[in-house]
Amino acid sequence: MIISSMNFKGGTGKTMVCTNLAAAFAQLGKKVCLVDTDESFASTKWAGRREEREVTPSIPVVQMIDAKTIVSSLRQLNKDNDIILVDAPPRLNPLVSKIILLSDLVIIPVPPKSGNDREVTEDFLQRFETIQEQRTDGERTPAYLLVNMAKDGYKLHSSFIASLPQLCEDYGVKMFDTQINDLVAFGESNQFGVGITEYSADKAKKQFLSFFNEVQKYSTH
Ligand SMILES: Nc1ncnc2c1ncn2[C@@H]1O[C@H](COP(=O)(O)OP(=O)(O)OP(=O)(O)O)[C@@H](O)[C@H]1O
Ligand SMILES: [Mg+2]
Incomplete structure (x- = not known):
């Protein structure tokens, strides 16, 4: 099963989603591989920190930045x-288009942080739809928004989140029920090359596990 994490924008939590899902699935005994297609190689570096600290289970990481070979390599x-x-990298280029067409599930982390996050998300969904039209089987790649880095009690955040269901309906995508807050434990666990489920921080772990359960339900469909 191929799960990808993407958004136009930098710093939305794409790498956080991949590395933490990799650790959570590996903890369950699944054979997991991280594929790093972003030339800043943040997932690769996370796996490197994991290796250095001899964290088990070890998680292999493969780098793929060539749009010409990605289809056969991923298959x-x-x-x-x-x-x-x-x-994925923070852009939609030919490499990312191919990833979309090959994915069983696309996760789009969206932060409700700044005034233009809604426009950025809408731009992404418009382009995402155009790419889907290239599918020859008439199917659509299932895509889910994940609210990430939300802060409770911020009006900007709550009004952004409230606008998402309509956006999802307009573009035929779904939204995870779980919302992930801005919590320092995500940065800390990242620094140590572990997943949040391997790191003790109750609130962050609980939120991520709730998200993970939703992903698992999806992946056993
Ligand atoms: N929910 C969260 N709470 C706190 N920090 C977070 C959260 N999610 C991600 N982060 C931190 O925010 C930073 C950006 O996250 P991440 O690297 O996952 O984003 P990205 O979309 O992959 O960025 P880039 O576009 O640069 O690849 C990282 O330092 C990460 O540890
Ligand atoms: Mg990243």
């Missing part, structure tokens, strides 16, 4: 593993 990896997590 092969998908045969050899249970779960592939693809960390």
Whole structure:
């Protein structure tokens, strides 16, 4: 199964989603592979910190930045593993278009942080729809928004979140019920090359597990 995490924008939590899902699936004994397609290689560096600290289970990471070979490479990896997590760059280029067409599930982390986050999300969904039209089988790649880095009690955040269901309806995408707050434990666990489910921080772990349950329900469909 190929799960990818993407958005136009930098710093929305794409890598956080991939590395934490990789750790959570690996903890369950799944054969997991991280695929890093972002040239800043944040997922690769996370896996490197994990390796250095000899954290188990170890999680292999493969770098793929060539749009010409990504289709065959991803298909092969998908045969050899249970779960592939693809960390995408903060743009929509030919490489990302191919990832969309190959994915079983696309996760779009959206932060409700700044005034233009809604426009950025809408721009992304418009382009996402155009890419889907290239599918020759008439199917659509399932895509879910994930509210990430929300702060409780911020009006800007709550009004952004309240506008998302309509946006999802307009563009035929869904939204995870779970919302992830801005919590320092995500930064800390990242720094140590572990997933939040391997790191003790109750609130962050609880929120991520709730999200993980939703992803698992999806992946056993
Ligand atoms: N819910 C969260 N709470 C606190 N910090 C978070 C949360 N999600 C992600 N972060 C932190 O925010 C930073 C950006 O997250 P991340 O690297 O996952 O974003 P990205 O979309 O992959 O960014 P880029 O576009 O640069 O690849 C990281 O330092 C990460 O640890
Ligand atoms: Mg990243």
